[in-house]
Amino acid sequence: MQYCTKCRVQIRGRKARCPLCQGELLEALPPGGVDYAALREDPFARISRSPVTSMLLFRIVTFLCVSALIFMGAIQVISGFRLWWVHVACLGVLAGWADVLIALYYRSNILKMLNTQAYLLMAVSIVIDRLTTRSGWSVSWFIPILFVLLVLITNAVAAGNGLHLYEFILYLALDVVMSLLQIIPIALGWNKVIAPAVICIALMLVLASSLIIFQGKMLRSAVSRYLHI
Numbered sequence: 001m002q003y004c005t006k007c008r009v010q011i012r013g014r015k016a017r018c019p020l021c022q023g024e025l026l027e028a029l030p031p032g033g034v035d036y037a038a039l040r041e042d043p044f045a046r047i048s049r050s051p052v053t054s055m056l057l058f059r060i061v062t063f064l065c066v067s068a069l070i071f072m073g074a075i076q077v078i079s080g081f082r083l084w085w086v087h088v089a090c091l092g093v094l095a096g097w098a099d100v101l102i103a104l105y106y107r108s109n110i111l112k113m114l115n116t117q118a119y120l121l122m123a124v125s126i127v128i129d130r131l132t133t134r135s136g137w138s139v140s141w142f143i144p145i146l147f148v149l150l151v152l153i154t155n156a157v158a159a160g161n162g163l164h165l166y167e168f169i170l171y172l173a174l175d176v177v178m179s180l181l182q183i184i185p186i187a188l189g190w191n192k193v194i195a196p197a198v199i200c201i202a203l204m205l206v207l208a209s210s211l212i213i214f215q216g217k218m219l220r221s222a223v224s225r226y227l228h229i
Contacts, residue, residue, distance in 0.1 A: 002025040004026075006021050006023045011025060058100070065094070073090075087131060103117070110157055110161070111154060111168055126138045136185070136192045139182065140197065143200075154168060170223070180201060185197070
């Protein structure tokens with residue numbers, strides 16, 4: 001009967017290698033016999049589970065958000081519906097809840113999580129802008145700056161995780177396409193200070209040109225993989 005020193009088990013028959021670890025086998029038991037106490041030890045590493053699961057965390061956040069909405073609704077009723085900031089606060093609570101949901105759902109894909117959260121933040125900023133000052137700060141300053149930061153952060157995260165350009169080129173392409181939508185507020189007159197948006201669009205078009213000219217084949221391959229064509 002053969003013996004594996006790594007797995008600490010006896011092997012019946014004649015084997016060239018240990019069927020468990022593919023290690024070398026001894027033709028006889030080691031000196032002193034088999035350590036049966038060691039054999040009874042669990043050979044597999046046990047991963048400790050966190051007491052707070054994703055579902056439990058989601059339920060806790062949902063409960064807190066619902067409670068906050070209820071209290072703010074009560075405050076609005078007591079004030080005779082005269083507090084404008086309550087609507088903004090409620091929107092902030094809902095945006096925070098959606099942000100946590102996105103983080104939990106895309107926790108295994110940080111780039112998708114960051115991009116989705118960024119677009120949610122842009123949409124919320126527009127709504128808050130329209131509900132409050134209506135000065136156009138969201139489309140004039142916030143969204144252009146956020147687009148540039150999103151591209152920089154996407155590249156930084158990809159580099160930090162050792163990702164190849166092929167793995168995140170679609171996120172850059174999507175950022176370029178979405179940034180072109182800034183033309184709509186300019187055309188509708190919502191954007192009072194167009195310089196940041198125009199500069200942002202110009203930078204995005206430069207990025208698009210570099211991707212098409214230097215990485216066109218890779219971009220087409222990534223699009224085909226995503227669209228399954």
